[in-house]
Amino acid sequence: MRTEVRFAGDGGQGLVLAGIVLAEAAGVYGGHYASQSQFYAPVIMGGPSYADVVISDSDTAFPWGTSPNVLVALTQRSFDHFANRVADDGLVLTDPSLVPERGIRADRVVPIPAREIAERAGAAKAANMVCVAAVAALTGVATLEHVQKAIDARVPGRLLDANRAAAKQGWDYAQKVLCGREA
Amino acid sequence: MSNKHAQSRRVLLLGNEACAEGAIAAGVRFYAGYPITPATEIFERFAYRLPALGGVCVQMEDECGSMHALLGAAAAGQRVATATSGPGFNLVQEGIASLASAELPAVIINVQRIGPSTGSIHGAQMDVMQAQWGFNGNHQTIALAPSSVSECFWTTVRAVELAETLRMPVLVMSEMHVGLMRQAVELPDYDEVRIEGRPRPTCAPSDYRTYLCKRLEDVPPLADIGSGYRNVFQVTTHGSETAGGGGMVWDYKEADWHLRHLAAKVLHRRHEIEWVEPFATEDAEVVIVAYGSCVSAALAAMKAARQDGRRVGVLKLVSLWPFPEDAVRRHAAKAELVLVPELNLGQMVREVERVLGPSGIPVHPINRVDSYYMWPDDILGVLNAMAGR
Amino acid sequence: MTSARRMAIPMVELAKATARLPDAQAGETFRYCPGCGLGIVQSALARALYRLEIDLSTVVTVGGSGCYGIMGEYFQSNHIHGSHGRAPAVGVGLKLANPKLTVITIQGDGDALAIGASHFIHAARRNVDITVLICNNFGYANTGGQYGPSTPLGGVTETSPAGCFEYPFDACQLAIGAGATFVARSTSYHAIHMTNMLERAIRHKGFSVVEVLQHCHVLYGKRNGMPEATQWLTLFKENSVRAGAPGGAEARRAEPGKWEIGVLHQEEKPEFVEMYFATAAKLAGNR
Numbered sequence: 001m002r003t004e005v006r007f008a009g010d011g012g013q014g015l016v017l018a019g020i021v022l023a024e025a026a027g028v029y030g031g032h033y034a035s036q037s038q039f040y041a042p043v044i045m046g047g048p049s050y051a052d053v054v055i056s057d058s059d060t061a062f063p064w065g066t067s068p069n070v071l072v073a074l075t076q077r078s079f080d081h082f083a084n085r086v087a088d089d090g091l092v093l094t095d096p097s098l099v100p101e102r103g104i105r106a107d108r109v110v111p112i113p114a115r116e117i118a119e120r121a122g123a124a125k126a127a128n129m130v131c132v133a134a135v136a137a138l139t140g141v142a143t144l145e146h147v148q149k150a151i152d153a154r155v156p157g158r159l160l161d162a163n164r165a166a167a168k169q170g171w172d173y174a175q176k177v178l179c180g181r182e183a
Numbered sequence: 184m185s186n187k188h189a190q191s192r193r194v195l196l197l198g199n200e201a202c203a204e205g206a207i208a209a210g211v212r213f214y215a216g217y218p219i220t221p222a223t224e225i226f227e228r229f230a231y232r233l234p235a236l237g238g239v240c241v242q243m244e245d246e247c248g249s250m251h252a253l254l255g256a257a258a259a260g261q262r263v264a265t266a267t268s269g270p271g272f273n274l275v276q277e278g279i280a281s282l283a284s285a286e287l288p289a290v291i292i293n294v295q296r297i298g299p300s301t302g303s304i305h306g307a308q309m310d311v312m313q314a315q316w317g318f319n320g321n322h323q324t325i326a327l328a329p330s331s332v333s334e335c336f337w338t339t340v341r342a343v344e345l346a347e348t349l350r351m352p353v354l355v356m357s358e359m360h361v362g363l364m365r366q367a368v369e370l371p372d373y374d375e376v377r378i379e380g381r382p383r384p385t386c387a388p389s390d391y392r393t394y395l396c397k398r399l400e401d402v403p404p405l406a407d408i409g410s411g412y413r414n415v416f417q418v419t420t421h422g423s424e425t426a427g428g429g430g431m432v433w434d435y436k437e438a439d440w441h442l443r444h445l446a447a448k449v450l451h452r453r454h455e456i457e458w459v460e461p462f463a464t465e466d467a468e469v470v471i472v473a474y475g476s477c478v479s480a481a482l483a484a485m486k487a488a489r490q491d492g493r494r495v496g497v498l499k500l501v502s503l504w505p506f507p508e509d510a511v512r513r514h515a516a517k518a519e520l521v522l523v524p525e526l527n528l529g530q531m532v533r534e535v536e537r538v539l540g541p542s543g544i545p546v547h548p549i550n551r552v553d554s555y556y557m558w559p560d561d562i563l564g565v566l567n568a569m570a571g572r
Numbered sequence: 573m574t575s576a577r578r579m580a581i582p583m584v585e586l587a588k589a590t591a592r593l594p595d596a597q598a599g600e601t602f603r604y605c606p607g608c609g610l611g612i613v614q615s616a617l618a619r620a621l622y623r624l625e626i627d628l629s630t631v632v633t634v635g636g637s638g639c640y641g642i643m644g645e646y647f648q649s650n651h652i653h654g655s656h657g658r659a660p661a662v663g664v665g666l667k668l669a670n671p672k673l674t675v676i677t678i679q680g681d682g683d684a685l686a687i688g689a690s691h692f693i694h695a696a697r698r699n700v701d702i703t704v705l706i707c708n709n710f711g712y713a714n715t716g717g718q719y720g721p722s723t724p725l726g727g728v729t730e731t732s733p734a735g736c737f738e739y740p741f742d743a744c745q746l747a748i749g750a751g752a753t754f755v756a757r758s759t760s761y762h763a764i765h766m767t768n769m770l771e772r773a774i775r776h777k778g779f780s781v782v783e784v785l786q787h788c789h790v791l792y793g794k795r796n797g798m799p800e801a802t803q804w805l806t807l808f809k810e811n812s813v814r815a816g817a818p819g820g821a822e823a824r825r826a827e828p829g830k831w832e833i834g835v836l837h838q839e840e841k842p843e844f845v846e847m848y849f850a851t852a853a854k855l856a857g858n859r
């Protein structure tokens with residue numbers, strides 16, 4: 001089973017960090033095959049950007065993105081650009097406050113107020129971690145414990161608590177609202 | 184963005200970081216470099232790691248300077264490495280030539296990007312012919328191409344060993360797609376990574392000559408400058424017994440020895456250097472010969488085709504130079520068609536054609552030069568088209 | 573150093589200690605043209621090494637492409653005959669890999685000031701503890717006499733048949749500007765002076781440069797009305813002004829066609845390799 005996740009948006013939204021945390025949670029702590037890559041542009045903030053994560057049981061899985069099983073779109077532009085490339089049974093996870101027009105693949109769109117959840121957790125910038133945890137909860141590629149362990153390893157100290165809290169609340173939101181399970 | 188949990192041996196590592204770690208595991212303690220995308224993470228990793236290991240990581244004025252700093256450090260006994268990409272790979276050619284001619288070991292990692300010239304920073308396999316023919320004169324290079332993060336580590340380890348044991352520059356031909364990909368990998372205990380070093384002289388210093396050996400294919404023992412043995416390293420043609428002042432008398436026999444020796448010491452060991460991995464080639468009607476990032480697409484295409492009941496196999500080439508021609512011949516022997524996917528407009532395919540030409544097996548190139556990696560569909564599309572003919 | 577060692581240097585001892593002389597019986601000769609200034613430079617370097625009493629197995633000379641390129645092979649020390657212009661970069665690698673080595677690059681004017689200019693100035697900027705000997709013969713000789721970055725304005729060469737129309741570099745000023753901490757000039761007439769300069773340069777801790785104005789009567793001389801080596805020696809003798817010499821040296825040095833010889837610049841400054849390892853230790857300690 002190969003699961004492909006794409007975090008798409010603008011530079012500065014922490015998309016690559018989101019990819020790294022998910023890949024580390026699933027690959028290092030979960031023991032799965034995990035591969036992470038990114039659209040690479042020179043180091044300028046604010047341009048279009050995306051990061052891909054591939055998680056699989058097979059050691060020879062194709063490591064780069066082809067058509068995502070889950071797209072996390074954090075800007076309107078990235079939603080418009082990538083929503084059509086999502087696999088037939090895939091999901092488009094998006095924050096309605098960032099992506100007002102969600103007509104493409106409307107049947108596959110899963111709204112999540114990531115920014116609002118992150119703000120409540122202590123830092124609006126941690127919306128990326130809300131999404132990481134939600135993706136993990138929706139797909140089962142990583143546990144919350146492993147996501148938080150990866151956050152511990154990869155996020156600078158002063159933002160650690162907010163990011164951990166954001167992940168926890170993102171996980172709970174996905175479990176409760178999106179999967180209809182009690183956390 | 185490095186992982187703070189250093190105790191874990193299963194780590195999420197960039198291909199570029201894995202190249203640096205492989206070199207460090209193999210004892211490289213000297214790095215000279217010049218920043219260039221997409222190879223800079225290798226430099227940064229060395230800059231972070233080597234000081235704590237008592238090693239040296241230094242930024243030079245350009246790639247040419249890096250290469251010649253490596254030459255000096257290698258002559259003084261260090262295991263040395265540098266990394267670069269496209270435009271920088273042009274500039275290191277002079278230094279690779281110097282090391283090859285002077286017979287000094289070094290590892291050069293080229294994280295390939297699109298060219299010619301500045302081109303773009305995106306992925307490509309466009310320098311694989313340059314790896315063999317990029318610098319002047321007759322020579323045989325050794326080049327290894329990693330297809331995954333784990334292979335970035337192990338090809339670099341092997342490159343250090345080949346460089347040291349054969350006293351020559353060895354190339355790791357990585358790519359942006361591989362170098363800037365992170366994968367979860369198991370790292371070995373570095374104390375367990377044991378490689379052979381350079382051959383050492385057993386003679387008295389007075390009997391030592393920098394290039395003294397009996398047969399053309401021998402690797403002359405190498406003493407470090409400063410160890411009491413007198414060395415005269417020459418980028419000029421030289422004979423085996425040259426002892427300095429060798430340039431005093433011109434000797435055409437020495438030139439002949441020098442050129443034949445540089446080729447023979449590699450080609451004599453071509454089967455030890457050969458590094459390939461076959462996947463289901465035994466019964467394959469179609470064999471995909473792939474290297475680097477194209478290996479993943481080849482394997483995915485093979486899997487899909489096998490599910491359709493089609494006999495497709497893959498021959499992964501890790502060593503590109505000397506070209507593993509016996510392996511290609513062996514694994515393609517029963518094939519009716521050979522496919523060669525590459526992120527260029529047909530470079531290594533020429534070698535495959537050269538090797539398989541006499542057997543009459545058709546060789547078909549699949550090329551992408553739009554900065555993307557090869558997709559499984561690119562290969563499946565050709566397979567389907569071929570099946571339908 | 574014993575004064576005897578400084579005063580008189582028996583040629584046989586010198587040859588044994590520092591130089592591998594050509595084997596005449598095997599038909600070997602020096603590969604310099606008859607009367608070439610490089611022979612004088614070579615003997616000055618041999619004398620300097622002899623005086624310094626260093627273990628020659630820890631000395632490395634690094635040469636490049638040019639008439640001077642083979643000079644290092646004549647010494648008992650180690651030699652790297654490297655590529656054109658890259659010697660200072662090789663020196664940086666050697667010193668970082670083994671700080672105990674004494675590194676002397678033997679370079680030409682085209683080698684150090686044109687193709688290898690960037691390695692030269694960056695090694696100077698770093699103040700790496702190597703000695704750069706520049707044999708300045710005002711152009712490219714090994715390739716048959718072309719103009720270069722040190723050819724005087726108007727100098728006739730194979731590639732400037734109507735006279736050189738480019739301003740030359742002053743190698744010493746370039747070195748000083750780039751951060752070299754010992755800079756001296758001598759000429760092929762001043763054999764003893766040159767020996768002293770080389771000895772002081774090698775002894776200096778930091779990046780040292782000795783520029784030697786060295787005649788090439790065979791190529792540059794022949795095309796510029798000075799085909800005899802002795803004409804050049806006379807020129808060097810009569811037009812060299814001792815740096816810091818009393819009696820109007822300032823005024824004389826400003827005259828066209830005059831040049832200063834001697835130590836032009838000297839300062840003490842932390843050296844590159846020491847700074848590298850001090851910084852590295854700090855970094856290692858912080859982990």
